[in-house]
Amino acid sequence: MTSYDYQEALKNAAKSMVRVKHPRRLLRMMVRFLDREVGLTHSSILIYDQFKARYIFIDSKGSQRIPVNLIKLDATNPLIRWFSDRDQLFKVKRDYLTTQSLSGWMEDPHSISNGSVAVEAKLRLRQLNDAMKTLKAAVCIPGHYKRELLGVLILGDKLNHESFTSEELSFFQTLANDAAMALKTAAYQEDLLAKNVELEMQKKRLQLQLKEIEALRKKEQETYYEIVMSLAQEVHAKDPYTSGHLRGVERLGVMTAQEMGYDLSGRAKDILVAALHLHDVGKIGIPDQILKKPSPLTEEEWKIMKLHPEKGAKILAPLSGFKEVAKIVLCHHERYDGAGYPAGLRGEQIPFESRIISVVDAFHAIISTRSYKKGYPLEAAYQELERCAGTQFDPRVVQAFIRAHKRLMAKSKDVEATPKTAAS
Numbered sequence: 001m002t003s004y005d006y007q008e009a010l011k012n013a014a015k016s017m018v019r020v021k022h023p024r025r026l027l028r029m030m031v032r033f034l035d036r037e038v039g040l041t042h043s044s045i046l047i048y049d050q051f052k053a054r055y056i057f058i059d060s061k062g063s064q065r066i067p068v069n070l071i072k073l074d075a076t077n078p079l080i081r082w083f084s085d086r087d088q089l090f091k092v093k094r095d096y097l098t099t100q101s102l103s104g105w106m107e108d109p110h111s112i113s114n115g116s117v118a119v120e121a122k123l124r125l126r127q128l129n130d131a132m133k134t135l136k137a138a139v140c141i142p143g144h145y146k147r148e149l150l151g152v153l154i155l156g157d158k159l160n161h162e163s164f165t166s167e168e169l170s171f172f173q174t175l176a177n178d179a180a181m182a183l184k185t186a187a188y189q190e191d192l193l194a195k196n197v198e199l200e201m202q203k204k205r206l207q208l209q210l211k212e213i214e215a216l217r218k219k220e221q222e223t224y225y226e227i228v229m230s231l232a233q234e235v236h237a238k239d240p241y242t243s244g245h246l247r248g249v250e251r252l253g254v255m256t257a258q259e260m261g262y263d264l265s266g267r268a269k270d271i272l273v274a275a276l277h278l279h280d281v282g283k284i285g286i287p288d289q290i291l292k293k294p295s296p297l298t299e300e301e302w303k304i305m306k307l308h309p310e311k312g313a314k315i316l317a318p319l320s321g322f323k324e325v326a327k328i329v330l331c332h333h334e335r336y337d338g339a340g341y342p343a344g345l346r347g348e349q350i351p352f353e354s355r356i357i358s359v360v361d362a363f364h365a366i367i368s369t370r371s372y373k374k375g376y377p378l379e380a381a382y383q384e385l386e387r388c389a390g391t392q393f394d395p396r397v398v399q400a401f402i403r404a405h406k407r408l409m410a411k412s413k414d415v416e417a418t419p420k421t422a423a424s
């Protein structure tokens, strides 16, 4: 090979490094090139396989080629150690190794080693020589990336028995280092690709889990609603005053909460709707003669009637998922000024759902005609709510409720805004 050939070969090799996406293919091409153009007993490439944690031959060409599947070198192999070690035992550059230089060092180990450890240096050089002989190597050139030994180019003797020139050695070094760089880049890209694939899979798994959770939640919601409705049916059956206005109560209650800016996503809406339907569930435990009495109640009867929030909370207590609903039901007759029952809570101490139920329920009672009273017209009902804002009711709830109700009336004349009967 002439000097020009090497320059040209390097240029071509550099181009290939960029073009070839699979570096192992590129390394095999290098081996073929060396075998064809340089004329050696063998050209072989050893690279580090991170899965096997060993250096393995990926290709070998020539009459004395190495059986690639049989030989694997680990980190303790003298050759690997020579190019990996950063110890202070030898004072020599390790950018390549030839049998010639190795013979010289073995004859005079002091020339490259620290005198105090010459015995060890001699032993190491002998082991290195044995390793070179096993691989029929005349030249070994390491491929490093930073301080990491990625592979070794192992070349046999020249077929014409000449020595390697410094130009050839420098060419092999450049090839080995470029190949190491290509290997590292490809490994990095593969790693990146694998990470992307893993991320994509994680995303898909997560989406699947979310779908499952959503399906479960839907199922749970349906079951929850069924329980609520069956309990509400019981109340209707017992108390004729509550039937007929529950749908209106639900719609107005939800609208009022939204008007006040409460976030009703997820369970929050379920809880509010359940409480709107079930606030009088405790009436199941009130004797019929009191519940169905067509005339105003006596003081004694009122005492019994006033037990229905606590009875309602007790009915709901054993149901899992109804803890918040039970608390709202318990508080639906509390007053904003603290004069309500059963606990005399005031203001923000009362759950906002209870404060909403209190207004919605009272509104229906005000506009409803009963056997002993005539229902108010809408405007008068609004005025009555405003009159009691700050005492019986939360003023913010009253304002939000009136806005919501007016909007609902404007939107649809058919809306169930004025039921025939209403609850206490």
Ligand SMILES: [Fe+2]
Residues within 6 Å of the ligand: 279, 280, 308, 332, 333, 424
């Ligand atoms: Fe009630």
